[in-house]
Amino acid sequence: MKKTLMQQFTVAAAVALLSLASQVVAQSAPDKVVIWSPGDNGSVKDWNTDPILAQVEAATNTDIEMVKIGWDVYTDQINAAIASGDMPDIIGVVDHGNISLLNQWVRDGVLVPLEGDVAAGAPNIMAYYADPKNEPLTSLKFSDQIYGVPNFWDSGPAAGNPIHLRKDLLDKYGMAAPETIDEYFSYLEACKNDGLIGVTFSGQNGIVGALAPFAGAHGLPTAGWVKTDSGWGHWAVQPGMKDALLKFREMVSKGLVNLAAWEITGDESRAAYVSGKACSTIWNGGGHIGRIQNDMTLVNPDFKEWVLPAPTDGSEARGYTGGEVSFWGLSFIMNSKQPVAAARVLNYLASEEGLKLTALGIKDIDYTEDSNGITLLPARSEHGFPSEAGDTGAHPLGTTLVSWVPQTWQDFSLLYGKDQAFKDWYAAMWVNMRKYEMPIHGTLIASPLWTDFQATGAELMNRTFLQIVQSGSAEEAASLFDQFVIDWNALGGADATQEMSALLDSMSAK
Amino acid sequence: MAWEKRFSLPKFMIYCILLLVFVIMAYPFFYVLSLAIMPYDEYVKQAVHAFPSGFTTLYFEQILQDGRLVHAFQISIAKTLVGTVLNVLITIMAGYALSRPQLKYGRLLTALFIIPIFVNGGLIPAYLNIRGLGLLNTFWALILPGLVSPFLLIITRTFFMEYPQELIESAIIDGATQLGVFLRVIVPTSTPIIATLAMLYGVGHWNDYFWPSIVVQADLHPASVILQNMVNNRQVLQGIGQGMQLASQSYIAAIAALLIIPVLVIYPFLQRYVVKGILLGSVKG
Numbered sequence: 117m118k119k120t121l122m123q124q125f126t127v128a129a130a131v132a133l134l135s136l137a138s139q140v141v142a143q144s145a146p147d148k149v150v151i152w153s154p155g156d157n158g159s160v161k162d163w164n165t166d167p168i169l170a171q172v173e174a175a176t177n178t179d180i181e182m183v184k185i186g187w188d189v190y191t192d193q194i195n196a197a198i199a200s201g202d203m204p205d206i207i208g209v210v211d212h213g214n215i216s217l218l219n220q221w222v223r224d225g226v227l228v229p230l231e232g233d234v235a236a237g238a239p240n241i242m243a244y245y246a247d248p249k250n251e252p253l254t255s256l257k258f259s260d261q262i263y264g265v266p267n268f269w270d271s272g273p274a275a276g277n278p279i280h281l282r283k284d285l286l287d288k289y290g291m292a293a294p295e296t297i298d299e300y301f302s303y304l305e306a307c308k309n310d311g312l313i314g315v316t317f318s319g320q321n322g323i324v325g326a327l328a329p330f331a332g333a334h335g336l337p338t339a340g341w342v343k344t345d346s347g348w349g350h351w352a353v354q355p356g357m358k359d360a361l362l363k364f365r366e367m368v369s370k371g372l373v374n375l376a377a378w379e380i381t382g383d384e385s386r387a388a389y390v391s392g393k394a395c396s397t398i399w400n401g402g403g404h405i406g407r408i409q410n411d412m413t414l415v416n417p418d419f420k421e422w423v424l425p426a427p428t429d430g431s432e433a434r435g436y437t438g439g440e441v442s443f444w445g446l447s448f449i450m451n452s453k454q455p456v457a458a459a460r461v462l463n464y465l466a467s468e469e470g471l472k473l474t475a476l477g478i479k480d481i482d483y484t485e486d487s488n489g490i491t492l493l494p495a496r497s498e499h500g501f502p503s504e505a506g507d508t509g510a511h512p513l514g515t516t517l518v519s520w521v522p523q524t525w526q527d528f529s530l531l532y533g534k535d536q537a538f539k540d541w542y543a544a545m546w547v548n549m550r551k552y553e554m555p556i557h558g559t560l561i562a563s564p565l566w567t568d569f570q571a572t573g574a575e576l577m578n579r580t581f582l583q584i585v586q587s588g589s590a591e592e593a594a595s596l597f598d599q600f601v602i603d604w605n606a607l608g609g610a611d612a613t614q615e616m617s618a619l620l621d622s623m624s625a626k
Numbered sequence: 627m628a629w630e631k632r633f634s635l636p637k638f639m640i641y642c643i644l645l646l647v648f649v650i651m652a653y654p655f656f657y658v659l660s661l662a663i664m665p666y667d668e669y670v671k672q673a674v675h676a677f678p679s680g681f682t683t684l685y686f687e688q689i690l691q692d693g694r695l696v697h698a699f700q701i702s703i704a705k706t707l708v709g710t711v712l713n714v715l716i717t718i719m720a721g722y723a724l725s726r727p728q729l730k731y732g733r734l735l736t737a738l739f740i741i742p743i744f745v746n747g748g749l750i751p752a753y754l755n756i757r758g759l760g761l762l763n764t765f766w767a768l769i770l771p772g773l774v775s776p777f778l779l780i781i782t783r784t785f786f787m788e789y790p791q792e793l794i795e796s797a798i799i800d801g802a803t804q805l806g807v808f809l810r811v812i813v814p815t816s817t818p819i820i821a822t823l824a825m826l827y828g829v830g831h832w833n834d835y836f837w838p839s840i841v842v843q844a845d846l847h848p849a850s851v852i853l854q855n856m857v858n859n860r861q862v863l864q865g866i867g868q869g870m871q872l873a874s875q876s877y878i879a880a881i882a883a884l885l886i887i888p889v890l891v892i893y894p895f896l897q898r899y900v901v902k903g904i905l906l907g908s909v910k911g
Contacts, residue, residue, distance in 0.1 A: 154862075155863075161692065183843055183844065185839070186839045186855040186858055187855070187859065188854070195749075196750055200753065381861070383860065384673065387674075388673035390670050391672050391673045414670050415670050415671045
């Protein structure tokens with residue numbers, strides 16, 4: 117009997133030990149996380165052997181399956197996955213303007229809110245929302261809960277589409293940097309007399325981007341809502357926009373605009389400017405300033421890129437339209453198998469350590485750091501980093517998930533190996549770009565009527581604005597704008613404005 | 627005069643117009659090829675390049691050194707070869723069977739093949755179908771769903787309906803089975819339609835990018851999907867003002883060149899069959 121009891125005790129003890137051991141093993145086994153992200157793999161040849169991804173896995177105790185999907189089929193593929201029930205754990209950058217789609221996903225229960233265990237697993241993400249500079253983000257809610265992880269590149273407002281021109285041409289023509297739009301036109305005329313094209317931009321999808329400096333000169337942004345006497349109004353139908361459009365039309369009628377501007381892409385517009393064919397462009401700012409100068413130097417070392425502080429048009433108003441917060445798109449944790457592990461991955465990528473990993477690589481393998489600073493090593497081109505600085509110099513993991521690469525790291529890559537003169541010039545251009553900014557409001561919220569009307573309003577606006585700036589006379593242009601305002605309001609804009617105005621007032625009151 | 631017979635103004639005008647049309651249609655291909663061999667510092671010097679400036683094979687070398695791209699081209703070749711063979715075989719078998727007057731419910735079966743030309747379930751039902759069959763993320767997902775094109779099936783059926791019945795009857799009298807008739811009499815004498823199907827299916831497989839980008843992941847993406855992703859990347863990210871690693875235009879052009887050249891080389895040899903085959907299959911009597 118004693119022997120039997122001993123045997124039973126031994127077996128029971130062994131079973132208990134085995135159970136405990138398996139739990140320990142299970143707890144320490146990495147959690148499988150599937151990430152879907154749009155775009156292509158960049159320099160990464162094989163995610164399964166990528167050391168940067170491996171580092172993220174080690175830091176978060178996860179086994180990550182990274183799947184890159186083409187932009188044009190991305191939403192289709194996500195919808196197909198939702199329909200099949202076989203969803204990934206994270207979906208990278210989805211257009212935050214696609215309110216109806218995101219609301220649909222929230223209603224279907226396929227997205228996980230940043231609450232409870234998930235929020236606890238992502239303190240760095242929650243810090244984005246808590247930062248006062250990113251206060252507009254708190255309005256990015258669906259069914260009154262926070263779901264999205266914003267894809268950042270900077271804190272605070274984004275740089276808009278500034279005016280770029282050539283400092284070497286200003287010097288050649290004996291001109292100072294223009295302060296007013298008329299002075300800018302004088303520069304363009306001098307270029308035209310010199311056999312160059314004036315200003316180039318991409319009008320393929322409308323002229324809103326190129327319109328920003330003109331709108332700013334009349335106290336208006338080219339996005340969001342503005343305070344009016346009766347509450348809030350949409351920027352496109354404000355009286356000042358007529359003057360902005362008329363001024364833009366004047367530029368077109370004087371032949372100061374690239375004739376091909378209405379059909380070309382952003383790439384082609386940039387190429388016309390960089391090659392020296394056009395003497396000015398209205399294009400993306402930010403880190404692109406440095407990349408434009410790099411390319412210009414290849415064409416002619418004497419070409420000097422210059423960003424103009426936003427010009428005036430006779431009044432004190434001036435400013436480029438930026439963004440309320442510097443981000444584009446939201447990543448989401450899906451209601452799949454491992455939401456907390458997914459939160460851990462995103463949290464790590466948003467941490468200082470994670471940002472440095474995707475910006476520089478692994479210390480002493482991809483770079484060294486000492487009192488003299490950071491030195492990049494050739495090995496990093498084997499680890500998914502671009503062999504040249506590339507657009508941001510970062511690993512593909514640093515984009516479309518949490519960070520589009522913070523501006524500080526973009527600037528590091530851009531300025532790496534450059535002399536002090538280039539660095540000083542680059543800093544000065546940022547000062548110029550941000551010297552006068554047009555504040556914008558309400559781009560991150562949408563009432564139901566506004567959500568329904570947005571596409572119609574945008575289509576009407578893009579079509580009419582193009583007609584206005586290409587019209588035969590100022591009188592015709594003015595008449596077109598007046599009719600546009602009537603049509604915009606009649607098609608639903610008036611009701612949507614009323615609803616949005618009430619919403620914005622309620623948010624301001626909070 | 628002999629030269630007057632050879633040369634005439636109308637003929638000259640026709641040749642001039644044809645030359646103009648050729649230049650308009652061929653120039654985009656030429657532009658892609660010239661971008662593919664253009665060094666970057668030459669590319670930035672001009673906004674538009676009418677003719678190539680500079681020469682480099684750097685981008686083709688980069689493609690050949692990129693295992694991912696080499697693998698993608700291997701997938702493209704395998705998909706095209708295997709897919710085309712299966713497509714042609716199944717289509718001519720189905721077309722021959724549907725062309726037989728003695729086939730019971732032949733008209734109904736033909737109608738069932740025609741209906742999907744006009745109506746289909748859309749993306750999600752097709753995706754769920756492929757997933758349900760366990761084909762998702764397999765090589766066969768690139769081939770089996772599109773095994774028979776209804777349009778080409780109808781052309782094939784019409785071709786076989788015009789096939790000389792006497793040849794079939796004499797083979798049967800000689801003791802051949804139906805399969806024997808098909809393999810030993812029909813197939814060897816149906817070169818036009820087989821070449822037509824091979825060309826059209828082959829080009830379709832080579833250029834196909836939408837379904838491969840949905841039903842398989844990156845390790846099975848053909849080169850067309852890689853190219854499409856790179857092009858879209860540039861457009862989307864430039865459009866929203868984002869910086870990211872962007873493949874240079876010349877690198878993208880080099881991939882496009884490698885996708886275009888095989889079709890440009892092979893098509894002229896099979897073109898006469900394509901024209902003849904489509905006409906044969908579309909005109910009755």
